[in-house]
Amino acid sequence: MFGGSKMSLLLTSVFRPFGVDDAFGRKENKLELFHNQVTREQGIFSMRYNHRSFGLYFIAENIQMPSVVLDFPTLKQFRKELKKGYDYVGISFITPNFVKAKKMAEIVREVSPNTKIILGGHGTRIPDIQDKIDCDHVITGEGIKPLRRLFGEPENAPIKHPALSSADHKRILGLPVAMKSAVLIPGVGCPNGCRFCSTSHFFDKTYTPFLETGQQIFDTLVDLSAQMKTDDFFVMDENFLLHKDRAMELLDLMQQNNRFFNFSIFSSAEAITAFGIDNMLRLGVRYVWIGAESRQVLFEKNKGIDTGELVAKMRQNGIIVLASSILFLEHQDKDNIYEDIDFAIGLNPDFTQFMQLGPLPQTKLYQEYEEKGMLRHDIPFEEWHGQHRIWFDHPNFTGEETETILRNAFRKEFEQLGPSILRSGQTLINSLSSPVYQTEDPYLLQRYQQQLAKCKAYYWALTALKWLVPTAHMKQQAAQLLGEYRRQLGRRNPLQVMAAVPLYALATIGRWKMELGYEAHNPRAIKTMFRLEPAMYKEMKGRIQAILRNRKTWAILEDKGGAYELSLHFSGKIRERTVRKLLKRLNERASASLQSIKINITPLATYKEETLEAFIDKLADKSNDIRIYCSEAQQRNKALFNRLMKKHTCSVNTY
Ligand code: B12
Numbered sequence: 195m196f197g198g199s200k201m202s203l204l205l206t207s208v209f210r211p212f213g214v215d216d217a218f219g220r221k222e223n224k225l226e227l228f229h230n231q232v233t234r235e236q237g238i239f240s241m242r243y244n245h246r247s248f249g250l251y252f253i254a255e256n257i258q259m260p261s262v263v264l265d266f267p268t269l270k271q272f273r274k275e276l277k278k279g280y281d282y283v284g285i286s287f288i289t290p291n292f293v294k295a296k297k298m299a300e301i302v303r304e305v306s307p308n309t310k311i312i313l314g315g316h317g318t319r320i321p322d323i324q325d326k327i328d329c330d331h332v333i334t335g336e337g338i339k340p341l342r343r344l345f346g347e348p349e350n351a352p353i354k355h356p357a358l359s360s361a362d363h364k365r366i367l368g369l370p371v372a373m374k375s376a377v378l379i380p381g382v383g384c385p386n387g388c389r390f391c392s393t394s395h396f397f398d399k400t401y402t403p404f405l406e407t408g409q410q411i412f413d414t415l416v417d418l419s420a421q422m423k424t425d426d427f428f429v430m431d432e433n434f435l436l437h438k439d440r441a442m443e444l445l446d447l448m449q450q451n452n453r454f455f456n457f458s459i460f461s462s463a464e465a466i467t468a469f470g471i472d473n474m475l476r477l478g479v480r481y482v483w484i485g486a487e488s489r490q491v492l493f494e495k496n497k498g499i500d501t502g503e504l505v506a507k508m509r510q511n512g513i514i515v516l517a518s519s520i521l522f523l524e525h526q527d528k529d530n531i532y533e534d535i536d537f538a539i540g541l542n543p544d545f546t547q548f549m550q551l552g553p554l555p556q557t558k559l560y561q562e563y564e565e566k567g568m569l570r571h572d573i574p575f576e577e578w579h580g581q582h583r584i585w586f587d588h589p590n591f592t593g594e595e596t597e598t599i600l601r602n603a604f605r606k607e608f609e610q611l612g613p614s615i616l617r618s619g620q621t622l623i624n625s626l627s628s629p630v631y632q633t634e635d636p637y638l639l640q641r642y643q644q645q646l647a648k649c650k651a652y653y654w655a656l657t658a659l660k661w662l663v664p665t666a667h668m669k670q671q672a673a674q675l676l677g678e679y680r681r682q683l684g685r686r687n688p689l690q691v692m693a694a695v696p697l698y699a700l701a702t703i704g705r706w707k708m709e710l711g712y713e714a715h716n717p718r719a720i721k722t723m724f725r726l727e728p729a730m731y732k733e734m735k736g737r738i739q740a741i742l743r744n745r746k747t748w749a750i751l752e753d754k755g756g757a758y759e760l761s762l763h764f765s766g767k768i769r770e771r772t773v774r775k776l777l778k779r780l781n782e783r784a785s786a787s788l789q790s791i792k793i794n795i796t797p798l799a800t801y802k803e804e805t806l807e808a809f810i811d812k813l814a815d816k817s818n819d820i821r822i823y824c825s826e827a828q829q830r831n832k833a834l835f836n837r838l839m840k841k842h843t844c845s846v847n848t849y
């Protein structure tokens with residue numbers, strides 16, 4: 195605990211490296227969405243993005259306790275952070291990261307025994323988790339309310355949405371992608387309760403909205419758009435269009451206010467059908483992730499809907515589609531599984547996810563398989579992820595066979611349909627012929643213009659893509675697409691054509707790097723402080739004590755092995771009463787001279803020259819190394835600083 199009454203919380207993801215075979219993880223578990231389970235066999239055409247642990251930022255933003263979010267630390271960084279003396283550590287983990295969470299809990303006990311451990315995230319559904327990982331609290335399901343409860347904070351306070359990029363470190367063709375987009379999380383969970391679905395069961399088959407109305411979403415979008423400088427949003431909500439009234443209210447507000455946000459969403463076939471393509475285009479839905487699951491209609495959400503037709507309709511109107519399919523369902527055997535794979539490929543989406551059926555803890559599927567003794571508990575949790583081998587006894591497949599069939603499915607999809615980036619280019623140009631845009635409606639016409647601009651930007655890359663694709667079939671696909679862009683947008687100028695050369699060269703270097711294994715897919719550690727002032731944070735390190743701390747002024751004494759360093763942090767105003775108090779405390783604590791004094795006056799709104807000067811005169815008795823940190827504007831007060839530097843051994847630095 196750091197002095198005073200305030201407590202502190204460290205919220206951490208599990209540690210990196212991710213995506214390597216070691217004692218804590220597997221190479222299939224990269225911290226990437228597309229390269230893991232969508233475009234994984236598309237080589238240089240695979241989309242390479244890292245994603246933050248959004249839940250942690252959501253929690254930190256919505257509790258009152260001073261918190262630090264540590265995303266993707268190494269074990270060394272985690273140890274170092276723990277030494278700062280937190281009261282609580284919250285570890286977020288999913289089932290395949292069980293051993294990582296366990297290791298981190300052991301480290302907490304060793305490095306900071308007084309810190310309380312809270313486990314959260316999907317991994318907490320592992321039965322008897324509290325006996326498997328040494329911890330003080332387990333919070334399963336939605337995390338904000340229970341944490342508020344634990345910390346004695348108002349449970350039902352409004353939810354504030356954090357401003358976060360939807361993905362970091364975006365690359366394609368080995369090149370960085372500059373496009374910005376933010377994440378929007380309107381709520382968690384899904385009431386549908388499909389028997390395999392981990393998210394639905396984790397949130398107790400209910401939807402917990404963070405943003406309940408269209409108005410709340412609209413206001414949040416306006417706010418996030420200003421902060422993140424983008425109108426593009428990745429919407430993390432299991433079934434965004436299922437809440438039709440909310441989405442329609444949002445659309446009305448966007449039209450009334452002439453705002454043009456764009457969305458990538460997850461939605462089920464039934465919700466898409468009910469919402470309608472027309473409304474989707476108005477709303478700016480550019481990308482949809484849909485669960486096709488299987489040729490045999492097994493799930494309510496797909497009943498009575500021709501998924502192939504729906505996918506085609508969306509693509510014809512310019513909506514990029516990712517269709518997700520499950521392999522190794524119970525009815526599948528060595529003959530019909532290829533029919534199911536062909537069915538998935540036949541949907542002809544822009545992107546395909548193949549996932550192995552995975553009985554994850556506490557789903558209906560898990561309970562059933564557990565009862566029937568079908569679960570392979572001898573397979574470690576690190577391998578319970580759906581992209582390598584199944585972890586249950588399937589009547590028709592061995593684990594090895596599931597690995598091969600899954601890989602073949604991805605490869606076949608790539609070979610037959612070509613790179614997703616080409617398919618998306620096709621969908622993009624389709625949008626220009628969408629009947630929805632054949633209208634006088636100014637809002638839709640503006641939407642059309644946006645699509646047109648996107649097509650023009652895409653057109654630049656097409657020739658290089660044609661050169662880069664590996665097979666004759668794909669080259670033909672690229673040539674046809676090029677022809678279509680030419681027909682609709684006219685010929686490119688020489689500069690646009692020449693752009694293909696550097697793009698091709700850079701992508702070729704990217705390909706070599708990938709083939710030689712030099713691809714960086716691990717994110718760096720990201721540390722974000724919430725309600726922690728720098729001085730307060732510093733104090734958490736054991737050697738440091740605050741001798742004065744109020745809302746505006748911080749005085750920190752750091753033991754430098756016998757000698758002390760004093761750091762002062764002022765904001766608002768320097769008050770004479772505070773100065774008196776500080777000098778008194780200083781006299782009480784550090785009677786010996788101070789090695790150095792650092793004074794940060796940058797956050798001061800205003801200061802009286804005489805007060806600051808008199809204060810520094812007094813401090814000068816205590817140390818002959820005084821460093822003043824100020825802003826460039828403050829430094830313009832040359833007369834004061836020259837005087838101080840003449841009188842004392844004092845330096846003035848700008849921040
Ligand atoms: C974004 C995401 C990712 C990102 C990773 C982000 C990250 N930095 O970890 C990417 C794309 C990289 C990814 C990868 C994988 N993922 Co993933 N992913 C998701 C996804 C789509 C959204 C998660 C999210 O941000 N939700 C929004 C936030 C607000 O909710 P939340 O994270 O659940 O957080 C809430 C609660 O869980 C809780 N909480 C969370 N942490 C904590 C901590 C504490 C202390 C407390 C008290 C509470 C708490 O409070 C939060 C607010 O309510 C979910 C599915 C889903 N829709 O939830 C799958 C999901 C979490 N992923 C899953 C899996 C299996 C994987 C992979 C193994 C896939 C693969 N085959 O490779 C890899 C593993 C990567 C790795 N090595 O860790 C599974 C986990 C299953 C399980 N039961 O454990 C899920 C549920 C998908 C699924 N349905 O199967 N994933």
Ligand code: SF4
Pocket residue numbers: 384385386387388391392393394432433462485495
């Ligand atoms: S509709 Fe999708 S999110 Fe909802 S339970 Fe079914 S699979 Fe899960």
